[in-house]
Amino acid sequence: MVDNLRRHKPDLLFFAGDQVYESASPTAAVFGEGAIDDYLYKWYLWCITYRDLTTTVPAVTIPDDHDVYHGNLWGSGGRVTPPGLEGSMAQDAGGYKMSPRFVNMVQKTQTSHLPDPADPAPAEQGIGVYFTECNVGGVSFAVIEDRKFKSAPAELLPDAMIVNGWPLNPRWNAERYADVEGATLLGDRQYTFLKRWAEDWSGGTWMKAVLSQTLWDNLATLPYSATSDAIVPFLEIPDSGVYVRGDRIVTDFDSDGWPQSGRNRALKIIRIAFALHFCGDRHLPSTLQYGTDDWGDAGYAIVSPASGNIFPRRWFPPQPGRNRENIFPEYTGEFKDGFGNKITVSAVANPHRSTAEPPRQNELVTGYSTITFRRSSREIELANWPGYAGPATGEPFPGWPVTISQADDYGRKIIGWLPEVVTEGLWNPVIRIISENNGETVYTLRISGNSFQPGVFRYGAYTIEAGDPDTGIWHKAEGIQAWSSKERQNLVFSF
16 A cells, blocks of 8 residues: 555645554553553554655644544543543543543654644643644645544433443434534634634645544444444445445444534634545545535535554445435435434445455455645545555546535535626735625635636625735725626726
8 A cells, every 4th residue: 555655646645543553463452551662562563664655755644542542532622531430431421541641642753743733732631732734735734633622422411321422322313412502523722723724825825625533424324223333343244336225324423423513613614715624534435525504515525444444334324315416326415414414425435345455454445545636727636545556556446536626615505796806916816705794704715817706605795805915915895795696897906
């Protein structure tokens, strides 16, 4: 796989977490005084594996739950797990099982090469933070911590009877009852950072993306009889092309489909910047478009395959997706996940029988992702690849590549139009649209060329700003009304 990655000639590498597994070979999990040595042994093996790439290509690495020796992690702001609890009971209670020294050591080995944190104040217990921004080739990446500030669902939802992140009460409905007041996904500090990042296009930024541990939805099904994912390692792997019947869409609080309000808040912020979301963790290669108030009104996400997999999640919903083309598989199209979140699935690589060597590794759809940002056209090509395939020796999993435009990452339906903006004397300016109804930024982006007609999502008056954040030269026009027709006099700014 490393050789295949090299042949793509990447400009940036991203490792989304679970670089090590606490229970994995060649050493057994050690949670006592030897935990640091145990982790470092595994981490050095990871470094040796990827050193030929990471010594020449910039890399973003972020730890996930297994890196800090959790099966699941609800960090609850960095607090310690309640004393006297072990295993899944400790995890469900929220916080960190391992000591702050251990957690900080893991974070330093994996993130100390990143730019400084956007808000460096530590979390509880003195546990450091690393959420930040890095700009590579004009693409600005927001690096987010999915787990550290996320609430623990078991303490907020006692009626659900949550064990290891799974609600065991069969009469409890997550779509109706899970989105409770006080539950947070990213925490106020990261929402504040994302809002500032979404509106800042300095440094020659021409496109944006968010890097995080896991998907902000729960794309998973299990047999109707299953009450949790404990059955997953024992499920039969179907032949390629076989659609498994008898599954239901499930509710896993380890995913970031919960809390729904926190998930929607994050999506509505990053779509201001037309940002793609790239993550791992789910063990199910997929590409989908998020929805908040309606299907497809937010951005796209791509979930990378695992490079090694012993937990083969799958997506075989009982009903075909809505509004899909008949030539596409039944698992594509519009769905609600187990939390009621709206998703539009473009491609999924489900586990399937494989003749590629080694068979067990490849039937669990291991591999990697490639994302290509095209500056001239503002297109983004997304692809998930088997680990054994490269650009000259194979092709992506079926269903990929998926090509989208930058505009697709704000999929909300346009209701009205503002005049076409022409910037005489300034090429590739940043355009900002502000609603005069509430003073909020509708969106900000750097256009290609010197003309752009903004669409808006409700009628009313708007302020249009155009300029260059790196020189501080801006022009603006206020009180511009949205029309139903695109035909109107251009708005010309002379620089």
